[in-house]
Amino acid sequence: MAGQREHGYARYRLDGCRCYVCAAARSRYDENRTKAITAGTWQPFVDAEPVRVHVRQLQECGMGLRAIAAVAKVDRKVLQAVLNGRPERGTGPQGKMRPEAAAAILAVEPTLENLAPRTLVDATGTRRRIQALVAAGWPQQYLAEYLGMQPGNFGCFLARASVTVGSVLAVRAMYDALWRVDPLEHGATPAGVERARRHAAAKGWAPFGAWDDDTIDDVDAFPDWTGQCGTPSGAQTHSRLGILPACLPCKQARNAADRERRAQARGAAAA
Incomplete structure (x- = not known):
């Protein structure tokens, strides 16, 4: 104003x-x-269309105009003019805009920190972090209390396909704080730790070492239990390390290698 x-x-x-x-x-x-x-470099205005497309993409990711404007440090009216024009003046969407404002808006990314806390996002990474903590021996009731949740609701939380951004950030902070910490040093009983580990093993929940920072949130990624998972030697490594049963990617890689060997044998016999 x-x-x-x-x-x-x-x-x-x-x-x-x-x-x-x-x-x-x-x-x-x-x-x-x-x-x-x-x-000869004067460029007072640039095309607003790339900015308009970018703003709409940010909105689809859950960012409102107020949040976009705050991150870009521009007036919200600039965004409104780019998207819808100025109806009070009878103008349509803005065709040109200042390059400084365009650059600031195009630099905005839909990171978790920029999204509203109640925005729903995929729960894959959140679920994997909690499962890894349980695999390390953290009883679920301790994790629920750490997050300020009722233990009775924690199972439902783990089963959700999507969670709020606020929950994602809270679980990430918990994961970063606890993954190197021994639960026995923070009030967990030996029996509780053992139950948590057995539960995780029965469910096939991957431990910390099976995930990298760039894979734990990837929906299509799989845990690397052995350091060779997904390769033909992965299933044998599972057996050697006693990490059984072998994971699905290792079984698939072994079966593919077996089919390839049989095909080569048939080809050799036919020749």
């Missing part, structure tokens, strides 16, 4: 402020403009 902008070029032009800061900003703008015109 007028009168609330920071002192600078925009306030000089839009609010009529003639203080020293605003006047100096106008002087710098004019000087830079003259230099750019002389050099």
